[in-house]
Amino acid sequence: MTTVVTAELLDRVRERLASSAEDPTPALVASAVRIEAGGVIGDTDLLDALRVLQTELTGAGPLETLLVDPRVADVLVTSPHEVWVDRGEGLERSAVRFADDAAVRRLAQRLALSAGRRLDDAQPWVDGQLPGVGDGTFGVRLHAVLAPIARGGTCLSLRVLRPTTQGLDAxxxxxxxxxxxxxxxxxxxxARLAFLVVGGTGAGKTTMLAALLGEVAPTERIVCVEDAAELAPAHPHVVRLVARAPNVEGIGEVTVRQLVRQALRMRPDRLVVGEVRGAEVVDLLTALNTGHDGGAGTIHANSPAEVPPRLEALAALGGMDRGALHSQLAAAVQVVLHVHRAHDGARRLREIAVVVPDADGAVTIVPxxxxxxxVDRGRELFDAMVERRTT
Structure with missing residues (x-):
C-alpha cells in the first residue's frame, strides 16, 4: 500500500460498497475509492486500490488461483496465514495469505451470500454451493465457520466439484x-446388478461411479440424483437432477429425497443417487425393489462391512426399522465396491463384495x-448372480 491507499481508506471503501445494492463493478469501485479519498487520488494509487479490492470482490478472491488449478480438490483456510491445498497428494501449505482475520471473514460472508446463504454472528456457520467460480466448468462446495466459534479465526473449506468423465480403461x-x-x-x-460404491472422503467414489456408468449400454436411460453436480458419465443418455438448498429466507429447498421420487416418474432404466447420506435411502431401496435393476449410488463407509450399520442409521431417519432395512437391502443391492485413498494420495479399488442375507434375514457383506x-466363496456367489441375470 502507498501513503494514499491506506488500510483505513480501503476499509471505508468496503463499507460503502457493502451498503450499496449494486454489483461491485470496476466503475463503481473506482467511484467509491475517489469519494472516500476526498477526490484527490492519482491514477497509480487508484489502480493499486482497484487491484486490492477487485481481488477481494470477485470470484473466490485470493483463493481463485488455487481453485482454477485442475489438480486441486480442496482449499482450506484455517487462519489468515494458513491456507492449505490438496492437489491429489495430500494437504500442503500454499503461499496464499490474508491480511488479517477480517479479510477472511469478509470473503466467507461474500461467498455465503453468493450461495444464497446467511453468515453472521447470529448464524456463524454455513454450508452451500457456489455459482460462477472460475471458468464455470466446475462447482465449489462451501463450508465456513466464523470466529469465535472457530477459535483460531474464521475457517473456510472449499471442495472443488469437477465433473468426472474418466472411463474404466483410464x-x-x-x-x-x-x-x-x-x-x-x-x-x-x-448383468444389471445394483451396486454401492463406498469409501472415505476423497477416496474416489464419484470418479468410480461415473466410470462404471460410462459402461452402461447406450440404449439405456440413466437418471442421476445429486446433492451437488459432480457426476458427468461418458454416456449419451443421462438426466441429472440436482438438489437445492433453501434461500436466505429459508424457502425454496429441493431435497434429494424429493428428487428420487421425481426420478421414478422419468422412466429411468438406471436410477443413480450420487451420494446417499440421508432418508433418501428409503426411497432408493424401494425404487430398486420395484423393477429398476442396475441402480447405483455412493456412501461414506470405511469398509464394505460398515455398509449395513451405516444404512441402518440413514434408514432410521426415514422411519424404516432395522428389519425392514435389511430385507430391502438384500433384495435391492447385489454388490458393494470399496475404493480407498492411500497415504501417497493414490485412489484404488480395494474390494468387490456381494450382499448376502443370512438365515435370520440380516445382510452380510461377503468379499x-x-x-x-x-476370495473363493464370495467369487462363487458373484458368478452365480451374474449367471442368473445374463442367461
Whole structure:
C-alpha cells in the first residue's frame, strides 16, 4: 500500500460498497475509492486500490488461483496465514495469505451470500454451493465457520466439484483398477446388478461411479440424483437432477429425497443417487425393489462391512426399522465396491463384495475380490448372480 491507499481508506471503501445494492463493478469501485479519498487520488494509487479490492470482490478472491488449478480438490483456510491445498497428494501449505482475520471473514460472508446463504454472528456457520467460480466448468462446495466459534479465526473449506468423465480403461491405465477386477466390473454392469460404491472422503467414489456408468449400454436411460453436480458419465443418455438448498429466507429447498421420487416418474432404466447420506435411502431401496435393476449410488463407509450399520442409521431417519432395512437391502443391492485413498494420495479399488442375507434375514457383506488376494466363496456367489441375470 502507498501513503494514499491506506488500510483505513480501503476499509471505508468496503463499507460503502457493502451498503450499496449494486454489483461491485470496476466503475463503481473506482467511484467509491475517489469519494472516500476526498477526490484527490492519482491514477497509480487508484489502480493499486482497484487491484486490492477487485481481488477481494470477485470470484473466490485470493483463493481463485488455487481453485482454477485442475489438480486441486480442496482449499482450506484455517487462519489468515494458513491456507492449505490438496492437489491429489495430500494437504500442503500454499503461499496464499490474508491480511488479517477480517479479510477472511469478509470473503466467507461474500461467498455465503453468493450461495444464497446467511453468515453472521447470529448464524456463524454455513454450508452451500457456489455459482460462477472460475471458468464455470466446475462447482465449489462451501463450508465456513466464523470466529469465535472457530477459535483460531474464521475457517473456510472449499471442495472443488469437477465433473468426472474418466472411463474404466483410464482408471485401469493409472493403476486404480487391476485387470482381473476390471473384468468383474464389466460383468456386473452387463448383468444389471445394483451396486454401492463406498469409501472415505476423497477416496474416489464419484470418479468410480461415473466410470462404471460410462459402461452402461447406450440404449439405456440413466437418471442421476445429486446433492451437488459432480457426476458427468461418458454416456449419451443421462438426466441429472440436482438438489437445492433453501434461500436466505429459508424457502425454496429441493431435497434429494424429493428428487428420487421425481426420478421414478422419468422412466429411468438406471436410477443413480450420487451420494446417499440421508432418508433418501428409503426411497432408493424401494425404487430398486420395484423393477429398476442396475441402480447405483455412493456412501461414506470405511469398509464394505460398515455398509449395513451405516444404512441402518440413514434408514432410521426415514422411519424404516432395522428389519425392514435389511430385507430391502438384500433384495435391492447385489454388490458393494470399496475404493480407498492411500497415504501417497493414490485412489484404488480395494474390494468387490456381494450382499448376502443370512438365515435370520440380516445382510452380510461377503468379499468376492480383494486387491490382496482371491476370495473363493464370495467369487462363487458373484458368478452365480451374474449367471442368473445374463442367461
Amino acid at each position: 482408471l485401469a491405465a493409472r493403476g486404480a483398477i487391476t485387470p482381473d477386477a476390471l473384468v468383474l466390473l464389466r460383468r456386473m454392469i452387463v 468376492a475380490w480383494s486387491a490382496h488376494g482371491h
